[in-house]
Amino acid sequence: MPPSTRPADDLAGFPPVAATVDLVALTVRDDALQVLVVTRTGDPHAGELALPGGFVHPDEDLDSAAARVLVEETGMRRPPGHLEQLKTYGAPNRDPRLRVVSVAYLAMAPTRLDPRVRGDAAVAAWVPVERALTAPLAFDHTTILTDAISRARSKLEYTSLAAAFCGPEFTVSNLRRVYEVVWGVRLDPRNFHRKVSSTPGFIIDTGHTVIDGPGRPAALYRRGPATMLVPPLTREQPDT
Amino acid sequence: MPPSTRPADDLAGFPPVAATVDLVALTVRDDALQVLVVTRTGDPHAGELALPGGFVHPDEDLDSAAARVLVEETGMRRPPGHLEQLKTYGAPNRDPRLRVVSVAYLAMAPTRLDPRVRGDAAVAAWVPVERALTAPLAFDHTTILTDAISRARSKLEYTSLAAAFCGPEFTVSNLRRVYEVVWGVRLDPRNFHRKVSSTPGFIIDTGHTVIDGPGRPAALYRRGPATMLVPPLTREQPDT
DNA sequence: TCAGTTATCGTCAAAGTGACTATAACTTCC
């Protein structure tokens, strides 16, 4: 057997790579899907927008690294909402300096979280995804962002994760707005209300109501224990 | 800003890791879901079963590395069926020798593919997943296998990937057997036939039939262009 | 030829969905 056939058993001289995590933190604010980006200060891609990211520390696992980076960029105690591994990107030349294998994570955060304003120039900020996708992003971050949005859109169909974009208490309208913004469609308020309220464990009535602008007060709900939506919500609705 | 806060910008002295791919190749044979495993020859875990894997070469991307490893282990020209990235595993001590970040891939292969019988002791072989999950697997491969099976089961619900387990031509019964074996349930042959034949682009009639054992000859189909199943197939069926 | 087996076609009631009517309960504008 030639040595190159079983390199995994030859640990001396393994090809070293850098392991990083990149974060796609999404939120819904101002009726738009927004993503958390930083401005790069160093080369390559100095001055361009990029996804927050960083090395995986020697003593932490990948999920911890992602949570740490998210906390560092947003300044919150614990990452609320939802954080899941998205996909790993490792094309040989995605970073011109060295071989980097980056594990991308998808975070869904409530609107009220403000990114930390840091002392240096690399300020994290929410920008609408349309802007982030048309602006030049560093490295292969446009690809990562595209994949993340695609994943987020799919997940809304068959999971109850849309509530991760809302605060601890929300109305059915808030929840519907999340779907409409992420999917870019209009949903019938009556059918949407029927679907989410008839799915056991999706939303739990808190007994309170809120008045927001004109119209009848809306009931406040919190997330229920359900995680899957069966049957799923469908997004095939023309926005007329 | 302390140096440890932005390690991604400090490339000198980045913590080096080894990047590998691990493969969960699944197939349906002998009415059982089976997985391709190798027997480890070196430490650690010498003599134990493990998923096929190997280093990512300096000049290849992750998908190519996975396809290469699959070809090396099964001896086929090109990986047929289906190959997709599953998840990345990078716990600090998953390999006692050094920090290894492993990108796991899920492959779905037709039954007829035989793993290459190699000259040394590390022979790849199909084993039923029940056996692989009860036997001690090297490293965190039991976790990886569990995740892969879970992903495969989900994918059968909302995609047409079940056909990836079949050869180029198959009967509706063959396809149904795939679902029954992967899900571990019994499906009504009449309802299943109605569902797959009424989904546009799922299966295409070749005009031929085959006789296999007693019973009316079955029509032969090949994979159609459809990739998604809307609405999905559901697996909530008690096997009575 | 007959019994057994598998493939395929139909039937029917229950569940879910899209489109839409009807009320309820607020705000805002004369």
Place this chain on the structure above:
DNA sequence: GGAAGTTATAGTCACTTTGACGATAACTGA
């Protein structure tokens, strides 16, 4: 202080899909 406008929520109805299951077709083996 209404009237009009707006949002929330409850129903209605036709249509689609599904699960359960009856019926028929077309083969094998005794």
